[in-house]
Amino acid sequence: MSNGSGRTDIVFWSGNEIVAEAAIAAGCRFYAGYPITPSSEIAHVMAERLPEVGGTFIQMEDEIASMGAIIGASLTGKKTMTATSGPGFSLKMENIGYAYMAEVPCVVVNVMRGGPSTGLPTALAQADVMQTRWGTHGDHPTIALTPAYHREIYFSTIKAFNYAEKYRIPVMLLLDEVIGHMSEGMKVPDPSEYEIFNRIKPSVPPEKYFPYDSSFGDVPPMASYFEGFRFHVTGLNHTKTGFPTTDPDICQREEERMIRKVMKDAEALADLEEYQLDDAEIAVFSFGSTARGARVAVDEARKQGIKAGLLRAITLWPFPDRQVHELASRVKAFVVPEVNLGQMILEVERTAHRDMPIVGVNRVGGVPIPPYEILSKIKEVARNGR
Amino acid sequence: MAVDYLHYLRADKLPHMWCPGCGIGIVVKSMIGAIDALGWDKNETAVVSGIGCTSRAPGYMDMNTLHTTHGRALTFATGVKMAAPDKHVIVIAGDGDSSAIGGNHFIHACRRNIDITMIIVNNNIYGMTGGQFSPTTPYGAKAATTPHGNIDPAFDLGQLAIGAGATYVARGSVDNGRMLQKYLKDGMAHHGFSVIEALSNCHTQFGRRNKMSDPVVMVEWIANKVVTKAKAEKMPPEELEGKIITGELHRNDERPEYTDEYSQLIQRVQKKAGVHQ
Amino acid sequence: MSNITRHYAQGKDIVIIIDRNLCKGCDICVQVCTPGTLELVDAPDKWEGSVVQVKDVELCNFCRLCEIQCPDFAIRVVKKAEEEGLTMAKGKKTSAE
Numbered sequence: 001m002s003n004g005s006g007r008t009d010i011v012f013w014s015g016n017e018i019v020a021e022a023a024i025a026a027g028c029r030f031y032a033g034y035p036i037t038p039s040s041e042i043a044h045v046m047a048e049r050l051p052e053v054g055g056t057f058i059q060m061e062d063e064i065a066s067m068g069a070i071i072g073a074s075l076t077g078k079k080t081m082t083a084t085s086g087p088g089f090s091l092k093m094e095n096i097g098y099a100y101m102a103e104v105p106c107v108v109v110n111v112m113r114g115g116p117s118t119g120l121p122t123a124l125a126q127a128d129v130m131q132t133r134w135g136t137h138g139d140h141p142t143i144a145l146t147p148a149y150h151r152e153i154y155f156s157t158i159k160a161f162n163y164a165e166k167y168r169i170p171v172m173l174l175l176d177e178v179i180g181h182m183s184e185g186m187k188v189p190d191p192s193e194y195e196i197f198n199r200i201k202p203s204v205p206p207e208k209y210f211p212y213d214s215s216f217g218d219v220p221p222m223a224s225y226f227e228g229f230r231f232h233v234t235g236l237n238h239t240k241t242g243f244p245t246t247d248p249d250i251c252q253r254e255e256e257r258m259i260r261k262v263m264k265d266a267e268a269l270a271d272l273e274e275y276q277l278d279d280a281e282i283a284v285f286s287f288g289s290t291a292r293g294a295r296v297a298v299d300e301a302r303k304q305g306i307k308a309g310l311l312r313a314i315t316l317w318p319f320p321d322r323q324v325h326e327l328a329s330r331v332k333a334f335v336v337p338e339v340n341l342g343q344m345i346l347e348v349e350r351t352a353h354r355d356m357p358i359v360g361v362n363r364v365g366g367v368p369i370p371p372y373e374i375l376s377k378i379k380e381v382a383r384n385g386r
Numbered sequence: 387m388a389v390d391y392l393h394y395l396r397a398d399k400l401p402h403m404w405c406p407g408c409g410i411g412i413v414v415k416s417m418i419g420a421i422d423a424l425g426w427d428k429n430e431t432a433v434v435s436g437i438g439c440t441s442r443a444p445g446y447m448d449m450n451t452l453h454t455t456h457g458r459a460l461t462f463a464t465g466v467k468m469a470a471p472d473k474h475v476i477v478i479a480g481d482g483d484s485s486a487i488g489g490n491h492f493i494h495a496c497r498r499n500i501d502i503t504m505i506i507v508n509n510n511i512y513g514m515t516g517g518q519f520s521p522t523t524p525y526g527a528k529a530a531t532t533p534h535g536n537i538d539p540a541f542d543l544g545q546l547a548i549g550a551g552a553t554y555v556a557r558g559s560v561d562n563g564r565m566l567q568k569y570l571k572d573g574m575a576h577h578g579f580s581v582i583e584a585l586s587n588c589h590t591q592f593g594r595r596n597k598m599s600d601p602v603v604m605v606e607w608i609a610n611k612v613v614t615k616a617k618a619e620k621m622p623p624e625e626l627e628g629k630i631i632t633g634e635l636h637r638n639d640e641r642p643e644y645t646d647e648y649s650q651l652i653q654r655v656q657k658k659a660g661v662h663q
Numbered sequence: 664m665s666n667i668t669r670h671y672a673q674g675k676d677i678v679i680i681i682d683r684n685l686c687k688g689c690d691i692c693v694q695v696c697t698p699g700t701l702e703l704v705d706a707p708d709k710w711e712g713s714v715v716q717v718k719d720v721e722l723c724n725f726c727r728l729c730e731i732q733c734p735d736f737a738i739r740v741v742k743k744a745e746e747e748g749l750t751m752a753k754g755k756k757t758s759a760e
Contacts, residue, residue, distance in 0.1 A: 030469050052653040056468050056648065061494035065461035068454065068491075072434070072465025076473075077450065080465070098455050225450035225466065226473050230427045232445055234453035242400070244447060388741040392750035400685055400752045401735060406711050407689030411734025563731040601689045 012188050015153050015179045016083075019109055020045030022157035022181075023081050025189075027196060028107070029055035034062055034088060037121045037260040038177045042083035047082035061087040067095035074099075075226030075233060079161055083109035085294055086128055087118060089135070096170050097136030098352045103212065103222070105164035105199055107157075109173045111128035111289075114366045123366025126288055130325035132172050133317050139255055141262035143269060144172035144317040146229045150180060150186040152314065155194055162197035167262050174316060176287035176339065181186070206230065208249035211242040212254065218261035225372040237299065244294055254338045263318060263369040272323055273316040276302060280309030281348070282378055283331040285324065285348050287313040288367055290337050297374035316344070323349045328352035333381045337361035337374045357386040394428060403442055407601025409560035409586030413507050414443050415479070416563050416584075420571035431474040434463040435610045438487060439588075440480040440507040455505035457488030460495045464504050466620040471645035475501075476574070479580045481508040482520040485541050489521070496550035496579055500644040502612045503574045506543055509588035517591030528595040547581040548636045560587060561609035562632075569634065574620045578643050585612065585630065667751060669719040676742050677723050682716060682752055685737035688713035692729035692738055698722040699728060701738075 008091040013021065019040045021235035023031070031046040033039075043059065050057040056073070060066040063084055066377050070080035079092060084092060085232075091112045099106055112128045114120025115169075128135075143163050146323045157173060164171040202209045211231045213220045220240075223229035232236045236244040237251045245251065262269070276298055277283060286294040289314040301308035311327060322373070333356055336345040352358060359376045392400075395418070405412050407497060421431065435441035437456035444451035451642045454462045458573030467475040484492050484506050488523045495502060514516040519529035521541045529536060547555045554576035558566035566584055573580035587593065587604040598604040618626055666684035671677075679700070687712040693701045705745040706714035715737065725738045739749060 020468075030465070032465060051648075051652045052659050054656070055654060058464070058468055058648075060461065060464070061490055064458060065464070065491055068458045068461025069465035069468070071454075072452065072462035073469035074466075075450075076466055076469040078469045080469075094455050095458065095461075107601070225432055226430060226470055230428060230449055230451075232453070233453045234445070235455055285658070388739070388749070390748060390750050391736050392752060395736070396751060397752045401687065404734065405689035406735075407691055408734055411736070412732060415731070415734070415736065454717040560734075562731075567731075602691055603696045605691060 003123045009381065010261055011183055011201050012183050012185050013150070014183045015150065015183065016041035016111065017045050018150055018153045019083070019157050019173065019175070020049065021188070022154040023107070024053060025191070026079065026080045026161035027198070028081045028161060029053065030070060030073040031079040032058045032060050032066040032073070032080070033080065033082050033083070034060055034066050034097045034308060035089045036063070036085045038082045038180050039085045039109060039340045041180070042109060042154045042350060054250040055060055058197060067092040067108070071099050071102070071104045073107050074104050075225050078165045078379065079105070079165070081107040081109065083111065083175070085113045086115045086125070086143065089128055089131065097138060097140065099170040100136065100140040101138070101235050102233050103220075103258065103345055104170070105168050105169035105232070106170045107160045107164050107173060108170050109175065112174060112176040114364065120366040122177070124289065124368055125339050125364065126290060127343065127364065129174070129316060129340070130351035132174055134206065139259060141169065141259045142172065142317040143167070143169065144174050146174045147273075147314055148288055148312065149293050150184040151189060153179065154189050156188070156314065158196070160241060162195070162219060165197050165199040166219065168222055169262065172317070174236060174288070177286045179376070182289075184376040202229070210240040214240065214257055216367065218257050218264070225241050229380050236297055246324045264269045266318045267322070269315050269318055270320045270323060272320055273310070273312040273314060275310040275312065277309035277327065279307055279313060280330075281307040281332045282309070282381055283312070283327055283333070284308060284310045284337065284374065284378065285344070286337055287344070290339055293369055293371040294374050296339055296371035297378060300371065301377050301378045304379070306378060308378050324348055324351040327354060328354050328356065332386070333359070335359055335361060335374065335377050335381060337369050339369060339375070341362055348350065357381055359386065363378070389419050389422045390407055391415060391418050394448055394643070395446050399446050403660070404439060405590045407587070407589060407605070409509065409584070409605070410440050410443065410507055410582045412560040412563050413505065413566065413584045413586060414446065417476070417505060419567040420574055424574055426474050426574070431476065432463070432466050433478060434459045435478050435612045436483040437514075438480040438483045438512070440478055441483060443478045445617040457483055457486070458491065458493040459483070460488060460502070460504070464495065464500060466500055467500055467645060468648065471501075471649065474574070476503045478505045478507065480513070481506060481510060481522040481543070482512045485521045485546065486542060487641065488642065493550035496547050496552040496581070498642050498644040499551060499553050499578045500577055502578055503570075504571065506581065506583045507586045508543060508583050509586040509592060511588045512590045517595060527592070529592070536552050537586060542610070543581070543583045544632070545634045547580050550642070552581045552636070553578035553638040553641050555632045557583040557585065557630070557632045559585035559608050559632055561605050561612070565632070572634065575630040576637070578641060585608045665722050668717075671743070672716045672720045672723060674721060675725070677720065677725050678741050678743055678746050679720055679723060680714050680739040680741070680746070680749070681717065682737045683714055685735045685752055686714045687711045688715065689734065691734065695728040695732050697726070698724050728740050
């Protein structure tokens with residue numbers, strides 16, 4: 001089996017290029033997108049590469065249309081993806097909600113840039129993390145991955161498709177501008193290094209098939225259009241048959257199932273890098289490109305005699321509640337650097353659930369947080385206890 | 387031969403939700419007549435809609451059906467068609483759904499000339515949300531949001547489709563289901579983006595505010611307003627004042643169809659890649 | 664009582680089938696029928712308050728306009744030979760699953 005790129009050598013790809021190549025390796029055969037900085041390179045590679053593998057690339061008239069197109073294509077059985085950045089992510093929100101409600105697998109890449117509004121188009125931010133969790137209206141689970149290194153981007157992209165297929169949800173791949181644009185040398189992973197998951201198809205004949213039949217589990221098997229199942233898909237609350245209902249009990253039961261199908265696997269979904277945490281007194285919680293600087297700061301703090309460590313989230317959502325809570329019982333303080341004005345720190349506070357110093361290091365000017373700023377906060381907390 | 391309408395419908399879902407006398411039912415019936423005449427297989431056909439009264443139609447159709455978000459039916463349908471180019475894809479939408487919130491998708495589907503049949507049930511009003519004016523509400527008409535009369539100029543959906551590049555454009559009306567069925571059939575058979583506007587009655591929301599609360603009266607109003615293209619060509623302009631022309635308004639069988647173009651692109655790219663290997 | 668009634672013309676090959684459950688009494692069919700085959704009658708059991716019925720099947724001239732213009736799939740006008748294969752409504756499911 002090939003990884004689709006035909007490459008096994010060392011390549012020098014940007015994060016965005018890696019996402020595109022890894023998507024093809026994961027089996028993505030349909031991409032719809034709309035130009036937006038800093039994610040456009042993903043579309044460039046997909047436009048070039050998809051026809052080579054018999055897949056479909058389409059540049060739609062807008063972000064909303066791109067999101068609609070990948071949901072439609074996914075219903076025919078294809079693995080589908082779109083990529084965007086802040087403003088485009090906002091525009092896609094209604095149809096992202098549709099994919100949650102109708103339980104249609106797809107992958108949405110958001111290469112985060114400065115905001116709100118047009119903000120800083122070509123500059124770094126990590127300010128869409130709460131939007132990723134809560135951006136569309138209504139309750140829903142969220143899986144969002146925040147890789148920080150190049151082979152990790154490759155594997156995270158494949159995981160994003162696997163999770164989409166496994167849980168029948170839109171999965172968010174959250175890069176930030178630095179991760180998307182930075183090129184690094186990397187050996188293209190061999191297919192033996194990862195697994196591919198394909199959606200479970202119905203095992204019953206069409207007359208016995210219901211698209212949301214939870215008797216097969218919290219993730220019901222999914223038929224494709226044009227295979228004789230002739231099922232109905234709607235964004236309205238629906239029964240197991242797929243047809244609309246306003247029955248309060250059914251709505252409650254189905255919405256709970258849609259959250260449970262992901263959240264009951266929260267432990268398996270958790271993906272964290274623990275660095276120097278064994279004896280740490282100050283834990284840095286970080287993700288994406290900021291975590292790379294945080295690692296340098298931790299090393300420097302150690303050199304200066306401060307027991308610092310790093311907890312890096314590769315799966316940002318579902319948030320690693322248990323892991324952060326347990327870590328909070330072992331460390332004296334948290335430092336949370338992020339390129340926003342304090343978003344994930346709220347989750348650290350919630351899950352630590354302790355009276356302890358939890359301090360942010362925040363920048364929103366479009367530049368990475370320098371390691372020395374994180375270091376100086378670590379030192380400050382070590383010195384003052386807050 | 388009699389059309390077995392209920393073979394194409396999810397018969398257990400009937401009676402449908404539309405008001406007594408609502409023209410949407412007539413359009414759906416004409417649509418089924420056209421599908422039957424063309425011999426399309428239910429398994430090979432997808433029907434996609436957005437939001438609104440008209441958009442409930444796919445729920446009643448025993449096919450691969452997709453009830454999407456407001457205005458976005460064409461975007462989902464484009465995904466379905468691009469991923470399965472050999473299948474039949476029909477979009478059914480209301481006037482607000484297709485030309486207001488979905489207006490951008492509408493003109494771009496026309497431009498691409500993708501082989502989707504778009505049926506617009508134009509009843510000049512937002513019915514489901516309570517009778518607000520739409521981009522096709524006539525000047526001066528009353529609506530929930532034009533209590534003092536509508537000052538917005540109306541779209542001519544046929545001209546909009548032609549201008550944007552649709553390669554089959556026709557207009558029928560619910561007072562004449564037979565004629566409507568003919569245009570739907572021709573549009574579905576056409577290889578390219580086809581738009582069939584069906585002038586319809588919402589006596590509940592439009593009629594009630596404009597002295598036509600009875601479905602028969604409102605269908606008659608439509609019947610008196612429409613003139614066939616053939617008839618209109620022989621009429622003096624003063625008699626055509628205020629009339630709406632029905633018939634096949636535009637047809638172009640020459641322009642390349644979009645999924646054909648893409649499959650040729652794939653062949654070109656793969657051939658080139660083969661040469662390099 | 665079945666919701667579906669069938670009316671066979673004596674002198675000609677015409678069957679009119681009416682599904683009373685599907686009819687909403689909008690009156691469109693009665694108005695398009697030039698020979699006056701159909702009529703609207705009171706139906707206190709239906710929320711619409713009226714329903715179509717066949718007044719005199721012998722008047723039918725098989726123009727089928729009522730069938731084509733019925734928004735509710737409630738009327739069929741067919742030849743006797745066509746009657747056999749027609750799918751009929753099973754009635755709306757009212758109970759939640």
